[in-house]
Amino acid sequence: METNVHKYLLFDHFAGKSTAMQKRLIEDWLKHPQNQELFYEWLVEWERHSPQYLPELDQKLEAYIQHMAHSQHAGTAEQPETIQENTSEQGGSPWRFNRRLLWSAASLFFVLGLAAWLLQDMWLYTTYRTAYNETKTLNLIDGTKVILNSNSSLKIPSFGFGNRTREVILTGEANFSVKHTLDNQKFIVKTPQNLEVVVLGTEFTVYSRVRGSKVVLDKGKVQLRYQQGNTQKEMMMAPGDLVTVDLAGLANVRKIQNPKNHAAWAAHRFVFEGTTLQELTQLFEDNFGLKIRIEGEELKKLTLYGSFQAHSAEELLKALTEAANLSYTIQNDSIIVTDSLF
Structure with a gap:
């Protein structure tokens, strides 16, 4: 019987289409440890190709708004006049109040949907990051x-x-x-x-x-x-x-x-083969999170050649500016590079 458990049967099971007999068959099949990893692999594959878990917030919200609008209209006609006056004195109609609740509910749905997506991503992948x-x-x-x-x-x-x-x-x-x-x-x-x-x-x-x-x-x-x-x-x-x-x-x-040379950064070495100062600003932003401003259009086109060893942004910036006869100053959260001759 276990040989009848295949990928497409599990796909139907994940989509909620399996019968009671098929569910019992899958449960028995999962009792064997060698089948459990295969089960999760097929689950990952199915989820990649099945977007039905993504929340359709716009469509659901619009349908709910129409439903509430209809219900509010029917309910208002039956309310005593004194109730309607009291609502008006508070500065807003019942529909406005319900609409605020509605958007709060929509925000909650969105947050829950986003949280589910993030948890799914954490479950499907092991992520390695560098600062x-x-x-x-x-x-x-x-x-x-x-x-x-x-x-x-x-x-x-x-x-x-x-x-x-x-x-x-x-x-x-x-x-x-x-x-x-x-x-x-x-x-x-x-x-x-x-x-x-x-x-x-x-x-x-x-x-x-x-x-x-x-x-x-x-x-x-x-x-x-x-x-x-x-x-x-x-x-x-x-x-x-x-x-x-x-x-x-x-x-x-x-x-x-x-x-x-394009992987020299792995040994904290930076090799430049005609790199412009403007391109250098991208390197500092990508690798060190620093914003550098080059003063002057001609200076931006200045090219750099050579290999520089550096373990920090300060070491690299100092080595480059000394080699190219440049100066730099720090203003707020930016570094400004200028020609030393000016």
């Missing part, structure tokens, strides 16, 4: 090594990772050294910008922040999947390729000489 000016090394269960850069997060499925799935979700920046498996299982890095990096075994760095995405391939071969408008695009990368994808989904690829 500003912090890096973290992760050794995943499948043998993959990940170095997470500052102000970044990596979500790993709580169930089945390394067995039936090797998908992770990255926000920020990380360097991956992916271990090849005997069954050639793909390792997939997903980002909030709809970029996917699909690999078997390789070393690469992924950058995914609000301004766009970037992938640098050091060893092996990877496939990129990204969204350009309504079209799904794909691209194969070779070692030494640097691909940037902007917010519109436009991809640009170019060859670089030293791919490892």
